[in-house]
Amino acid sequence: MELNVLLFASWSDALGPNVTVHVPAVATVRDVLEAVLARAGGLALPTPLVAVNHRYAKPESPVRAGDEVALIPPVAGG
Amino acid sequence: MRTAIVEHVLDPAALLDEVASTDSGASTLFVGTVRRVNEGRDVTGIDYSAYGPMAESEMGMIAAEAEKRFGTSRIVVEHRLGTLTLGEASIIIAVSHPRRAPAIEAQRFLIEEIKKRVPVWKREHYADGTREWVEPTAGVVAGGAA
Numbered sequence: 381m382e383l384n385v386l387l388f389a390s391w392s393d394a395l396g397p398n399v400t401v402h403v404p405a406v407a408t409v410r411d412v413l414e415a416v417l418a419r420a421g422g423l424a425l426p427t428p429l430v431a432v433n434h435r436y437a438k439p440e441s442p443v444r445a446g447d448e449v450a451l452i453p454p455v456a457g458g
Numbered sequence: 459m460r461t462a463i464v465e466h467v468l469d470p471a472a473l474l475d476e477v478a479s480t481d482s483g484a485s486t487l488f489v490g491t492v493r494r495v496n497e498g499r500d501v502t503g504i505d506y507s508a509y510g511p512m513a514e515s516e517m518g519m520i521a522a523e524a525e526k527r528f529g530t531s532r533i534v535v536e537h538r539l540g541t542l543t544l545g546e547a548s549i550i551i552a553v554s555h556p557r558r559a560p561a562i563e564a565q566r567f568l569i570e571e572i573k574k575r576v577p578v579w580k581r582e583h584y585a586d587g588t589r590e591w592v593e594p595t596a597g598v599v600a601g602g603a604a
Contacts, residue, residue, distance in 0.1 A: 386509065388507070388509055388577065388579060389507065389579035389581070389591050389593075390591045390593070393591075426593045431509070431512055431577070434511055434512040434515045434516075435512075435515075436575075450509055450512065450577075452509065452512075452577050453579065453591075453593065454593040455573070455574070455575070455576060455577050455578060455579065456573075456578065456579055456580045456591075456592040456593065457506075457508070457513075457537060457548075457549070457572055457573060457576045457577075457578030457579075457580075458490050458537075458548065458549050458569060458572055458573040458578075
């Protein structure tokens with residue numbers, strides 16, 4: 381399936397505010413991350429976490445069509 | 459309890475008023491401000507940006523955790539986004555509680571969890587004209603494992 385992934389901070393600067401990646405129909409967070417990392421090529425970007433529907437998700441968590449998926453680079457609020 | 463991502467100048471006195479109660483024996487106010495020097499570099503300002511809906515939801519969860527742990531719902535947090543200059547407040551946390559110890563502990567809990575979990579990013583502007591994302595927990599680069 382085609383999945384739109386939201387990007388922020390240094391990732392957004394490098395690749396734009398979102399990217400569309402192709403992942404298996406039964407996909408995990410790990411699949412999505414690998415697909416976006418492949419898009420980043422050799423760019424030096426900080427390792428992100430992944431959020432699915434506004435919650436941090438583990439690498440083995442499922443991702444379904446229609447989920448809102450975002451890469452979360454190291455946060456620096458406060 | 460109220461948490462919000464905002465784009466206006468923060469008002470410490472108003473937030474302190476908001477949590478105040480005659481049942482409270484202590485109110486604490488935390489004001490995070492833009493500092494002149496970071497990692498030895500001269501800072502002139504900071505751009506704050508966020509993944510809005512998730513930042514709102516994560517701050518709400520943290521405040522709910524604080525309410526459960528410390529026994530007060532008198533918690534208000536506002537985090538500001540946009541371009542801030544030196545000395546401006548980026549975050550304000552106000553907590554009120556019948557006793558001072560949990561009021562202080564709740565506030566420490568809130569700021570530490572917010573810094574760890576809420577998807578907000580800052581890009582510092584330096585005196586030499588350059589700008590850089592601040593990535594406190596940055597480790598491996600893209601292409602590596604997560």
